Amino acid sequence: MRAVFVRPGGGGVEVRDVDVPEIGEGEILVRMRVCGIDGTDLEKAFGRPITPPMLGHEVAGEVVESKTSEFRPGDRVFVHHHVFCGRCYYCLHGSYTMCPLFLKTTIEPCGLAEYFRVPRTNVERGAVLKLPDNVGWEEAAFIEPSACVLRAINRAGFRPGDSVSIVGVGPTGAIFIRLLKSFGASVVAAADLSSFRLEAARRLGADIVVNPLEADFPEECRGATDGRGVDIGVLATPTVKPLQTVLDTIRKGGVLLIFGAPEKGEKAEIDFSKLFLRETNIVTSYSTSEVETNLMLSLIASGRVSLRDLITHRFRLEEAEEAFQTARDAGRSLKVVVEA
Ligand SMILES: [Zn+2]
Ligand SMILES: [Zn+2]
Known part of the structure; x- marks a missing residue:
């Protein structure tokens, strides 16, 4: 299958052929349907990033394989790549995104891939949200970025x-x-x-x-x-x-x-x-947690907030390079998404 990675040495992205990840007990395999590109992705591709190198974290798709009791093939889901433990000093003080587990959690190989594996930790800690029928794929691509903004607004x-x-x-x-x-x-x-x-x-x-x-x-x-x-x-x-x-x-x-x-x-x-x-x-305010992803999904599902009109460009996975170049061009793009 195809997946997008930062070019070795930086300076852009490339599409590579990799194996479809195998899932273990408690895990799910998701077929990506939509993935937004955001500022931290651009920084990873072109700058001096301060966040882990995985590309694509504003992602939603369809469960194709499940070794859980909660999810079944065909379920439409939003997946958050980071989760907090809920038990450490930071979590107990409400600093969820400062939890040591937070940056260790991820999806494999990344959100900008035909398929990705959701580790058991993410599944167990509520990172996978089922999408109601009235929430389309493109709207779902905004759950993560809008949850980040919601958290920031609350923190302020x-x-x-x-x-x-x-x-x-x-x-x-x-x-x-x-x-x-x-x-x-x-x-x-x-x-x-x-x-x-x-x-x-x-x-x-x-x-x-x-x-x-x-x-x-x-x-x-x-x-x-x-x-x-x-x-x-x-x-x-x-x-x-x-x-x-x-x-x-x-x-x-x-x-x-x-x-x-x-x-x-x-x-x-x-x-x-x-x-x-x-x-x-x-x-x-850095990143977001399940507190806000759930709130944003409610706001989107209820029709209170709609964001898909912010999308200016849509690309296929194999066009990832062009997608990244477009996303970095402030003169002509706003939200750029990759769809499959
Ligand atoms: Zn914690
Ligand atoms: Zn984001």
């Missing part, structure tokens, strides 16, 4: 009526806009350098849409919030460069939410005195 302490700025309208920035609008944000302000992505932000209902090279984004945010600045500012770019811009949009006592995965060792220079005097709270 978002409340209906809050105002939020987002710098970086990539696929995740776009999900932020969609969820925040659905959850009752009073103001959603978005900034990006790509006019294609700004157009998407506008279409998604962002109240303020700004190219920071053409207008003063923090000024626009203050203008929409009685001069205060927003309650929560989100850095949703794969680089820390716009950090000061995000900080300048946030009100005193507000929250800075760091979401985009920076490259290894990336450092930021910020005005520390301002940070202190303005009581800016710093929150980061």
Whole structure:
């Protein structure tokens, strides 16, 4: 079967022929139907990644073989690649994504493969969710990325009526806009350098849409919030460069939410005195857990949230190289998915 891997030495991806994984007791084999490409995949393929090298984790498909009592061939499922143990110090303190088990768990060989094996640990810890009939494959591709965003929004302490700025309208920035609008944000302000992505932000209902090279984004945010600045500012770019811009949009006592995965060792220079005097709270959010994947599936299944209109490109597995090149082109793509 075919599967996608980071090219040895980096600098892109390649499709390779590998054996269909064999499953053991308590495991399932899934035929991939849809898999989204996200920022961390691009970082793995082209950058200096800080996350494990497996490609494709926004994945849903059909169970083709099961050595479990819970799942049967033909079941349509979403699969989360990471699970937490629920018993360690971190889990007992609610830091599920910091659990030592979390980054050790995965699917084999990856989500961007014709078939993948779901290990017993994932099955037992609730990583496999059955999809109701009314949740299509493309909608299911958004469970993982939107669950990451939902967790981030919760960690930032978002409340209906809050105002939020987002710098970086990539696929995740776009999900932020969609969820925040659905959850009752009073103001959603978005900034990006790509006019294609700004157009998407506008279409998604962002109240303020700004190219920071053409207008003063923090000024626009203050203008929409009685001069205060927003309650929560989100850095949703794969680089820390716009950090000061995000900080300048946030009100005193507000929250800075760091979401985009920076490259290894990336450092930021910020005005520390301002940070202190303005009581800016710093929150980061990495990945997601079964708490949020279940909530997102409920929101999607109930029709409260729909995300598949964020897909701009669809590719076949054998077109993975082109899919990755397209996903990295901010001038013409938003969400790119691979379908089988
Ligand atoms: Zn744990
Ligand atoms: Zn993702």
